[in-house]
Amino acid sequence: RGPEAVRADLAGRHVVISAGGTREPLDPVRYLGNRSTGKQGYALARAAVARGARVTLVSANSELPAPAGADVVRVGTAVQLREAVLKAAADADAVVMAAAVADFRPAHYAPGKIKKRDGQEPEPVALVRNPDVLAEISAERARPGQIVVGFAAETDDVLVNGREKLARKGCDLLVVNEVGEHKTFGAEENEAVVLASDGAETPVPYGPKEVLAGRIWDLVAARFE
Ligand code: CTP
Ligand code: CA
Numbered sequence: 001r002g003p004e005a006v007r008a009d010l011a012g013r014h015v016v017i018s019a020g021g022t023r024e025p026l027d028p029v030r031y032l033g034n035r036s037t038g039k040q041g042y043a044l045a046r047a048a049v050a051r052g053a054r055v056t057l058v059s060a061n062s063e064l065p066a067p068a069g070a071d072v073v074r075v076g077t078a079v080q081l082r083e084a085v086l087k088a089a090a091d092a093d094a095v096v097m098a099a100a101v102a103d104f105r106p107a108h109y110a111p112g113k114i115k116k117r118d119g120q121e122p123e124p125v126a127l128v129r130n131p132d133v134l135a136e137i138s139a140e141r142a143r144p145g146q147i148v149v150g151f152a153a154e155t156d157d158v159l160v161n162g163r164e165k166l167a168r169k170g171c172d173l174l175v176v177n178e179v180g181e182h183k184t185f186g187a188e189e190n191e192a193v194v195l196a197s198d199g200a201e202t203p204v205p206y207g208p209k210e211v212l213a214g215r216i217w218d219l220v221a222a223r224f225e
Contacts, residue, residue, distance in 0.1 A: 011052030018099035020062035027110040035185040038062030041098035043213040056088040078130035138170035
């Protein structure tokens with residue numbers, strides 16, 4: 001089935017998608033962030049609207065235009081993203097975690113701008129762990145039969161790490177991307193393997209993020225049936 005052939009196989013479903021990358025503030029002007037642009041999550045949201053779903057898009061710091069027909073909830077940090085995803089997931093049929101969630105955040109937020117001082121070495125930045133949203137929603141499904149999808153960007157031993165991550169997170173599907181210089185971050189196209197908890201592997205050849213989005217919804221819709 002080509003990406004242009006659209007059927008309403010997600011009609012009556014509520015799907016929640018997180019997209020973009022979280023930013024963890026150090027002080028009022030600085031943050032720890034990552035290179036995610038939100039393209040894959042926004043493509044998933046547009047595709048789900050086209051297939052008839054009610055879509056909640058939890059968007060972390062993306063500058064992309066809001067997809068027509070989706071409810072967009074804007075968040076900044078991982079803690080805010082967790083809150084928004086958990087709230088929306090309460091009545092969701094599927095949750096897709098496409099956002100790049102910071103694993104750590106600064107242990108302390110400086111309410112005033114951190115200044116340098118002559119002759120003084122900078123203070124090291126202490127970090128603490130952020131909540132793992134994907135593991136949490138996978139472990140405590142808000143609804144029986146809710147489908148949970150995670151993403152993983154890996155640089156080495158992509159499939160081995162992907163299988164291990166799928167098991168550790170407890171999600172139904174894990175979309176594994178190989179990250180390299182021209183792949184994934186900010187790119188229009190990527191290549192992935194979708195790993196399923198039942199052992200199935202669906203390779204998606206190098207191509208537009210829209211096509212990968214379509215394949216992901218195909219796999220989710222098949223699990224609804
Ligand atoms: N994720 C999440 N909460 C976090 C970190 C990650 O929900 N605090 C989600 C991401 O949205 C993604 C999946 O978990 O769907 C995998 O993210 P990844 O960074 O690859 O996994 P980690 O468990 O953080 O492992 P790593 O140490 O390789 O970063
Ligand atoms: Ca991580």
